[in-house]
Amino acid sequence: MDVPNDLGADGAALWTSVTAEIELNPSELEQLRAACRAADMVAELTAALVGEPMTARGSMGQLITHPLIQERRMWDAQLGTLLRGLKIPDKPDSEIDLARKRNRSEQNRANVSVRYKRGGI
Incomplete structure (x- = not known):
């Protein structure tokens, strides 16, 4: 950019x-x-x-x-x-940073997927 x-x-x-x-x-x-x-x-x-x-x-x-x-x-x-x-994020190699690098819609889909797998939805 x-x-x-x-x-x-x-x-x-x-x-x-x-x-x-x-x-x-x-x-x-x-x-x-x-x-x-x-x-x-x-x-x-x-x-x-x-x-x-x-x-x-x-x-x-x-x-x-x-x-x-x-x-x-x-x-x-x-x-x-x-x-x-x-x-x-502070740590560039953490899972949080890797998720942050994704665009917003990919991240939202990933969050929903995790909640679904845990039985949260």
Whole structure:
């Protein structure tokens, strides 16, 4: 699947690694695209923090955590949420992953078949 042209290097790498292994439906592709944009933002913020101090001065002169650190933490959390929502399997050789590689209708047929064999239907 072609990498969307609005993604940076980190987002494109994430897109390629996921779509090479798993077939996603259109809504999952949109969620992956959002995750890829989040990965790009994390990379940008990480690069912006290079050489920066961990703290900054607040509006009243108090010492605060550098605002980019807080922003990066927020984007890290967003990326994690989006990736968890895709339910990407951890182990590429597991049965779950092999089933995930099938398209949705094949998977549904397989699930019904398993339930039928167990007497669940």
